[in-house]
Amino acid sequence: MSAISSPCIKACLLDPASKLCEGCGRSLAEIARWGSMSEAERLAIMAGLAERLARRSA
Template identity: 45%
Template sequence: MQRPMATPSPCTGECRVGAQGVCRGCGRTLDEIAAWSTATEAQRAAIVKAAMARRPAPGA
């Protein structure tokens, strides 16, 4: 039995990748999205931190 990961996916279900290769919903790059399922907790935390910095401001 697998232990659930503590860091939840930042996916918002609004998957739209812009010209910069970043999802407009969650702020992750395509590489980060692909790596998510096998990422360690530390890697997931780093992905979430980077994604939050990339996400557009609400209403932008």
């Protein structure tokens, strides 16, 4: 069994304005579903996280 891809950096803190994790950029719904998502779904979300975090801090 292979490891699940994850952007988690163990700096979990939910930004009150954006509702995104300040560490990885995922929403609570994404975090909750992460383990049941397909690898393709996880990779698709991970592809947009840097842009989410950049917009949040802009």
